[in-house]
Amino acid sequence: SQKIEQNSEALNIQEGKTATLTCNYTNYSPAYLQWYRQDPGRGPVFLLLIRENEKEKRKERLKVTFDTTLKQSLFHITASQPADSATYLCALNSNSGYALNFGKGTSLLVTP
Amino acid sequence: DTAVSQTPKYLVTQMGNDKSIKCEQNLGHDTMYWYKQDSKKFLKIMFSYNNKELIINETVPNRFSPKSPDKAHLNLHINSLELGDSAVYFCASSQAGSGTGELFFGEGSRLTVL
Numbered sequence: 001s002q003k004i005e006q007n008s009e010a011l012n013i014q015e016g017k018t019a020t021l022t023c024n025y026t027n028y029s030p031a032y033l034q035w036y037r038q039d040p041g042r043g044p045v046f047l048l049l050i051r052e053n054e055k056e057k058r059k060e061r062l063k064v065t066f067d068t069t070l071k072q073s074l075f076h077i078t079a080s081q082p083a084d085s086a087t088y089l090c091a092l093n094s095n096s097g098y099a100l101n102f103g104k105g106t107s108l109l110v111t112p
Numbered sequence: 113d114t115a116v117s118q119t120p121k122y123l124v125t126q127m128g129n130d131k132s133i134k135c136e137q138n139l140g141h142d143t144m145y146w147y148k149q150d151s152k153k154f155l156k157i158m159f160s161y162n163n164k165e166l167i168i169n170e171t172v173p174n175r176f177s178p179k180s181p182d183k184a185h186l187n188l189h190i191n192s193l194e195l196g197d198s199a200v201y202f203c204a205s206s207q208a209g210s211g212t213g214e215l216f217f218g219e220g221s222r223l224t225v226l
Contacts, residue, residue, distance in 0.1 A: 034214065043116075043202050043217030044155070089155065091215075098167050099145070100215055102155040 002027040004103035006090055012109045013080055021075040021106045023090030030092040033066050033073050038087045038105065047088075048075075080110045115139050118203045118218035125193060126226055132189045133221045135203030143167075144186040145215070146178060147202040155202070161186055190223075198225045 005024045013019050023033070031052050036044035050057040050066045050073070057064045063076040077084050087105040094101050118135045125131055137144060145168075146158040160168035164180040175191045190197060203218040 036215075041220075043204075043219050044215070045217070046214035049214060087153065094157075096168070098160050098162075099157045099170070101157060102147075104152070104154050 002094070002101065004028075004090055004092055004101060006088075006103040007106045008104065010107040010109060012111065015081060015110055015112050017080055019077040019080050019084065019108055019110070021088050021090075021108065023073040023075065023103055025071050025090075025092055028071075028092050029095060030068075032093055033064075034091040034100065035062075035064060035073075035075050036089040036091060036102075038089060044089055044102075077108075080108075082110045082112055085109050114218075116203055116205055116216050116218040118201075118221050120221060121219065122222050122224075124224045124226065127193055127195060129193050130189070130191045131193060131223070132187055133201055133203075133223075134185070134187045135218060136185050137203075137205040137216070138184065139205055139207075139216060140184075141205040141207050141216070142183060143206050143208070144180065144183070145204040145206075146186065146188050147204060147217075149200045149202060149220070151199070158201075159186075159188075193223075193225045195225050198223055 003026045034049045035047045038044040048064045061078045065074045087107045089105040090103040091100045116137045143162045145160045149155045158172045159178045161180045177189045180186045200220040200222045202220050204215040206213045
């Protein structure tokens, strides 16, 4: 069956450090992988999309890598800030292409 | 203006009742979705509509009936509510198939079935 796995344990880091979140998947052949941020009581908000032929994508302090051989994406937040505290969701298009399936998310807490 | 808006934000009801959640998007997108987020925060696709046509129904009980009167609206009607239906329901939209473009989510509708 198709699976998207993210670190189930919350990630606690100190302000200014780099946070690295992992997304592993099985039984997908994704053309794209997306990352979203979700704050408590809010809907997910899109952050980045990376295509299968792109190894790395950057946006301000965010960096995403996509390794289709390892079936893994890494999501980095550099110079993290307390405002980065949220749950981060990895998402892949289903093999039919019509739906976006999400991992369970990793909760990030950045402390001052 | 809110891009994807859903109402109501909170809904508390008794088992066996019927309820509806409404969703509207003003982004001009062709595709709309309903997702369910359970108590473990797992976000799961329920339905997807493209230009008012149902394209995905992910083994959702037929007590759940989506209706899309036009491509800017996708409503969700739930019959005979059960305790297990308690969750947050998110509406979303995208311009193309969801793999190729970002999803825009509403703020969610928290349904509590007593």
